[in-house]
Amino acid sequence: MAYHEPMIELVGLGKTFESKNSYVKALEDINLTIHEGEIFGIIGLSGAGKSTLVRCINYLERPTTGRVIFDKIDLSEVQDYELLKIRQSMGMIFQQFNLLMQRNTLDNICFPLEIAGISKRDATKRAYELLEVVGLTDKAKAYPAQLSGGQKQRVAIARALATKPKVLLCDEATSALDPTTTRSILDLLRDINKSLGITIVVITHEMSVIEEICNRVAIIDASRIAEVGDVEEVFMRPKSKIAKQLVFSGANHIESFVGEDKCRIIFDGRTSFEPVIANMVLECRTPVNILFADTKDIDGKAFGQMVIQLPEDETSKKRIFAYLETNKIPHEEVI
Amino acid sequence: MFSQVVLEMISKGIRETLYMTILSSLLAYILGLPLGILLVVTDKDGIAPRVLLNRIVGIIVNILRSIPFVILLVTLMPFTRLVIGTTLGPNALVVPLVIGSAPYIARLVESSLKEVDHGIIEAAQSMGASPSQIVFKVLVPEAMPSLIMGGAIAVITILSYSAMGGFVGAGGLGTIAINYGYYRYQGDKMLITVAILVLIVQGVQELGGRLMRRSDKRL
Ligand SMILES: Nc1ncnc2c1ncn2[C@@H]1O[C@H](COP(=O)(O)OP(=O)(O)O)[C@@H](O)[C@H]1O
Numbered sequence: 036m037a038y039h040e041p042m043i044e045l046v047g048l049g050k051t052f053e054s055k056n057s058y059v060k061a062l063e064d065i066n067l068t069i070h071e072g073e074i075f076g077i078i079g080l081s082g083a084g085k086s087t088l089v090r091c092i093n094y095l096e097r098p099t100t101g102r103v104i105f106d107k108i109d110l111s112e113v114q115d116y117e118l119l120k121i122r123q124s125m126g127m128i129f130q131q132f133n134l135l136m137q138r139n140t141l142d143n144i145c146f147p148l149e150i151a152g153i154s155k156r157d158a159t160k161r162a163y164e165l166l167e168v169v170g171l172t173d174k175a176k177a178y179p180a181q182l183s184g185g186q187k188q189r190v191a192i193a194r195a196l197a198t199k200p201k202v203l204l205c206d207e208a209t210s211a212l213d214p215t216t217t218r219s220i221l222d223l224l225r226d227i228n229k230s231l232g233i234t235i236v237v238i239t240h241e242m243s244v245i246e247e248i249c250n251r252v253a254i255i256d257a258s259r260i261a262e263v264g265d266v267e268e269v270f271m272r273p274k275s276k277i278a279k280q281l282v283f284s285g286a287n288h289i290e291s292f293v294g295e296d297k298c299r300i301i302f303d304g305r306t307s308f309e310p311v312i313a314n315m316v317l318e319c320r321t322p323v324n325i326l327f328a329d330t331k332d333i334d335g336k337a338f339g340q341m342v343i344q345l346p347e348d349e350t351s352k353k354r355i356f357a358y359l360e361t362n363k364i365p366h367e368e369v370i
Numbered sequence: 371m372f373s374q375v376v377l378e379m380i381s382k383g384i385r386e387t388l389y390m391t392i393l394s395s396l397l398a399y400i401l402g403l404p405l406g407i408l409l410v411v412t413d414k415d416g417i418a419p420r421v422l423l424n425r426i427v428g429i430i431v432n433i434l435r436s437i438p439f440v441i442l443l444v445t446l447m448p449f450t451r452l453v454i455g456t457t458l459g460p461n462a463l464v465v466p467l468v469i470g471s472a473p474y475i476a477r478l479v480e481s482s483l484k485e486v487d488h489g490i491i492e493a494a495q496s497m498g499a500s501p502s503q504i505v506f507k508v509l510v511p512e513a514m515p516s517l518i519m520g521g522a523i524a525v526i527t528i529l530s531y532s533a534m535g536g537f538v539g540a541g542g543l544g545t546i547a548i549n550y551g552y553y554r555y556q557g558d559k560m561l562i563t564v565a566i567l568v569l570i571v572q573g574v575q576e577l578g579g580r581l582m583r584r585s586d587k588r589l
């Protein structure tokens with residue numbers, strides 16, 4: 036995918052929360068560039084600083100150090116009233132949807148247009164267009180309390196898109212939804228990214244969300260960026276400890292096989308999974324124990340990873356590594 | 371049971387009580403509502419924090435609220451005479467009723483507005499809403515059911531304050547109850563006025579509840 040101009044640039048961004056008796060460094064030296072039209076993921080464990088980061092992007096939180104450059108505008112240099120205007124070109128959706136409970140669907144979508152001073156007539160027209168985009172035309176007069184979680188998030192997305200923003204910020208937008216609904220919301224986000232060309236920033240603690248829709252990902256750990264890269268790259272070859280932990284989050288129990296040597300085999304689509312393991316067992320004449328596998332078959336090619344338990348004796352172990360080397364199968368020892 | 375004269379006296383009492391209560395409630399809301407909004411907006415976690423202003427207004431509200439109404443009534447007499455020209459009659463009682471209940475209303479409004487989910491305010495901010503847009507398009511409409519319920523409580527409180535006006539000859543049902551029940555030991559006339567007060571309170575509470583349920587779209 037060819038990227039265009041930078042849409043959001045974070046330069047040496049830092050945020051410290053200070054109060055009488057506490058001092059929390061929520062963000063430290065964050066440097067990131069998010070390009071126009073991409074779906075950019077930011078993943079991290081709870082408390083890593085994800086929400087603070089996304090709130091700095093639209094200046095709901097004022098960074099203590101560094102700069103946020105949005106569409107070539109340095110947000111630290113604009114006046115308050117200009118900032119309000121700029122926020123109209125950055126939509127935001129949340130885990131808890133945050134719809135106005137006393138307004139129906141249609142009026143919720145009209146809300147940002149009212150804020151922007153658009154006439155009631157034009158706002159209503161635009162709201163109906165958006166209801167169509169999110170597939171909720173029949174719920175125009177329903178109140179949030181009468182909608183399911185997925186429907187609420189659709190309304191929130193329509194509302195966020197009302198002012199035709201350049202960027203959509205999503206803070207844990209699917210974390211309160213079940214897996215099926217999550218998938219449908221992610222599909223919707225992918226669709227609007229394609230059809231509107233809108234840049235999307237996805238904050239999540241779930242690797243599956245990143246995998247599903249993001250082009251690139253930044254991993255944030257303890258207030259800092261640990262790793263940035265194309266999603267496939269980070270998935271196949273996670274470098275930082277936190278990246279490995281997140282990528283193999285389904286395989287946490289591996290750590291509990293103490294005393295055993297393990298090896299992670301990475302399937303990057305060049306090899307097909309079955310012959311690799313079968314041939315390895317045949318050629319090395321040693322059985323291996325599969326501890327964890329998270330692989331996907333796409334067009335007959337294997338993607339994902341597998342953790343195997345290595346044999347005790349050194350010669351068998353060496354044979355396995357030799358086999359993987361000669362066949363150019365990406366792998367690493369897990370300690 | 372009662373003579374024509376007594377019935378007329380009671381019906382005048384009802385009219386005076388309703389007049390004082392409604393007028394005082396309206397005027398007290400004109401003062402108390404903005405004050406309550408100010409307390410929420412300028413709070414340190416509010417949408418336009420002004421910590422010093424918030425502290426000062428909070429202290430004034432607390433002082434006014436801690437003065438017993440009867441004391442306030444008497445203390446304000448010179449001021450009441452200045453404004454109304456007399457310290458007798460329903461109009462004169464409106465002055466202390468408004469000053470005494472406005473701070474209470476400010477706190478009621480404050481607590482209603484603080485019930486609004488912070489996430490909704492944040493969503494509005496993310497759309498570029500200004501503080502005044504947040505107040506009038508988010509805080510007040512979202513808190514409306516709670517504000518209505520608070521309104522019923524405020525009206526009932528003002529009604530009960532107005533009955534105390536009986537001691538200073540303000541008129542209304544309170545004056546009748548005190549004149550007959552307290553000074554002349556005519557229990558039946560006192561009882562009937564108290565019963566009417568109870569019915570009014572009941573009616574206001576009922577009406578408040580109904581309006582609240584009708585306005586609330588979360589149900
Ligand atoms: N307003 C605040 N005041 C003080 N500390 C805060 C505030 N907001 C967030 N924090 C702290 O900053 C850190 C990062 O929080 P957050 O960005 O919400 O993490 P995440 O979204 O990744 O779970 C946490 O330690 C949190 O307690």
Ligand SMILES: [Mg+2]
Pocket residue numbers: 085086087207
């Ligand atoms: Mg968060």
